[in-house]
Amino acid sequence: MSLPADLCERTLNRILAAHPDLVEQETPLASLTSPMSPAPVGSVRVFKGSAVAKVVYVGLVVPMIQLDSHMIFAFTPEDSAVPHFTLDSVYGGAYHAFHLDLIPRADLASHLPYLDAAFHPLSPVFESAAGIEGLTPAAIGPRQRAIMSPWMLVNRASEEAFAAITEHVDAYAAHWSGLVDKGLPDDVLAGLADTDLAARDTAVRANIFSRDVDPVWAQVSRLLGDETTDAIRAELVANG
Template sequence: MSLPFELCDRTLNRIVARHGDLVEVETPLAKLVSPMSPEPVGSMRVFRGTSVAKLVYVGLVVPMIHLDSHMIFAFTGPESAVPHFTLDSVYGGSYHAFHLDLIPRADLATHLSYVDAAYHPLTPVFEAASAQEGLTAAAVGPRQRAVMSPWMLVNRATEEAFAGIGEHVDAYADHWSSLVEGGFDADVTATLADTDLPGRDAAVRANIFSRDVDPVWSQVSRLLGDATTDALRAELIANE
């Protein structure tokens, strides 16, 4: 069991256990195949629930190209202001890397009380992780950062440092789960009356999983083909 798989799988199981109505459903993308290998090179798992509307796992493991990549996205419902949770954990042959974030459901610059409730409690964790020895900033451009949050952690890591990030992942996941369970106070919710939550979410997710915004999809296409890659993207873009 690789470190990236172990981190992602443990986090997924914690979310499923805590939000007990999540049920795994069948998907035609359960086995991902590639011309590069006679055996499947990855898998997708999809869970559906109520407070957590959808949880998606995508794993790609191809030893011949030194790829060991695992990703989860946990999506709240269209009408919810609770951010989405995401974790990527990767081994690329000469380095480990991870991406951890809560994806905003409202504009942060104009909704300070939302920032204080949804994100500010993560600041000590963000600062501790940012200062952790063995972590270096990953190359993510400002355009891609613009669709995420300022509390995003996206780093390359030594093997030792990667093995130690579990507590940061748990802290983000636990805070997110608390928001899912408790929601926001009425005064915070009132400040979001100017936000079309479903419409904004649809637009943001289309951007996050856009081939134009995130170059990783071109790499996935080379491995899986355009049709399968677009089917993965479609599963991530919508809760339906």
């Protein structure tokens, strides 16, 4: 198994073990095909539960174009203040790359107690990643960064550096699962009374998975076609 596949599978299994009510769903996207290959080029897995409302895994493996890409999004319920969790792990021929983050459910600048409870504990982990030799900035612009969190780790990596980020992924996943299990303090939730969590989540997820915002969807369309690509996006934009 490749490094990106192994990292994503380990993390997915960790989430499923920590939240055992997640149940895998049937999906017509279970086997992804492409005009580029007679064999399947990937798969989608979907799990649904309660405290973790939905987990979506998307894997694309096409050796002829040196693509080995694996993604997890774990979504909390629409009305929850607990962030979503995401991990991308990729090998693109010349380099490895990864994207690791918790996606805020409310504005951080105006809700400092929420920031401190949900994100600040990740600061030592985030800062330690800067010391990993072999990481370089990924090509992501401020428009995409603005809809994620300041604790987002998104880098290209040498093989050695990619292997070294496993402990950071584990730390983010453990912190996130703790938030899911324990919830946020009552005073923190009271401070979010000005936020329509469900409406904000709908808008943010539409932006995160927008073709206009993220150019990766154009690349996926070239591989899978527009219809299949939009079906994958539909799994990601809503828990239903």
